[in-house]
Amino acid sequence: TQLLEQSPQFLSIQEGENLTVYCNSSSVFSSLQWYRQEPGEGPVLLVTVVTGGEVKKLKRLTFQFGDARKDSSLHITAAQPGDTGLYLCAGQGLGSNYQLIWGAGTKLIIKP
Amino acid sequence: SAVISQKPSRDICQRGTSLTIQCQVDSQVTMMFWYRQQPGQSLTLIATANQGSEATYESGFVIDKFPISRPNLTFSTLTVSNMSPEDSSIYLCSVSLVPYEQYFGPGTRLTVT
Numbered sequence: 001t002q003l004l005e006q007s008p009q010f011l012s013i014q015e016g017e018n019l020t021v022y023c024n025s026s027s028v029f030s031s032l033q034w035y036r037q038e039p040g041e042g043p044v045l046l047v048t049v050v051t052g053g054e055v056k057k058l059k060r061l062t063f064q065f066g067d068a069r070k071d072s073s074l075h076i077t078a079a080q081p082g083d084t085g086l087y088l089c090a091g092q093g094l095g096s097n098y099q100l101i102w103g104a105g106t107k108l109i110i111k112p
Numbered sequence: 113s114a115v116i117s118q119k120p121s122r123d124i125c126q127r128g129t130s131l132t133i134q135c136q137v138d139s140q141v142t143m144m145f146w147y148r149q150q151p152g153q154s155l156t157l158i159a160t161a162n163q164g165s166e167a168t169y170e171s172g173f174v175i176d177k178f179p180i181s182r183p184n185l186t187f188s189t190l191t192v193s194n195m196s197p198e199d200s201s202i203y204l205c206s207v208s209l210v211p212y213e214q215y216f217g218p219g220t221r222l223t224v225t
């Protein structure tokens with residue numbers, strides 16, 4: 001069974017600070033997605049990484065897929081209160097087309 | 113992307129009753145999923161619903177408790193039957209337009225008293 005370990009589970013920092021969230025596995029994934037969820041809403045897809053070593057940037061957010069496609073990170077530079085939310089990583093297992101394996105989530109609070 | 117709506121957005125139900133949650137998509141999709149989520153926590157997949165076939169349930173979820181209908185490519189329902197307080201949760205539907213990306217509805221917050 002493929003698992004995704006996400007850390008930290010909870011992070012509360014001041015506006016302007018930087019942070020990194022990690023997703024790790026002992027298994028290889030075909031692709032990995034990052035989602036953000038705000039209270040009262042469903043998760044919203046932020047990015048998909050597919051190639052080992054791939055780096056994608058979305059404004060102040062930087063996403064990286066490990067060379068071996070077993071891990072990923074999300075780095076936020078100069079965090080803002082609007083970044084507050086639940087961040088979820090999800091992996092597409094090898095041989096799986098549609099089902100995703102979900103990390104436990106990181107609850108992020110950015111204090112003004 | 114896809115626009116997904118769910119009804120109801122929230123409900124408070126008495127134990128022993130059933131609630132049917134509707135999920136409507138603005139385009140035709142093959143794969144639909146139903147999830148359960150405790151606030152602030154990760155998602156647990158209940159079942160995968162393909163149009164024209166029986167839903168596929170994950171371990172720990174059974175059709176008698178969570179019957180699913182998928183009458184066409186834009187609509188699905190999930191019924192939570194014979195509810196108990198342990199069924200209190202957020203229920204989310206999602207669709208997959210490409211194999212590895214999912215788009216979610218806003219969720220239904222269910223409280224069972």
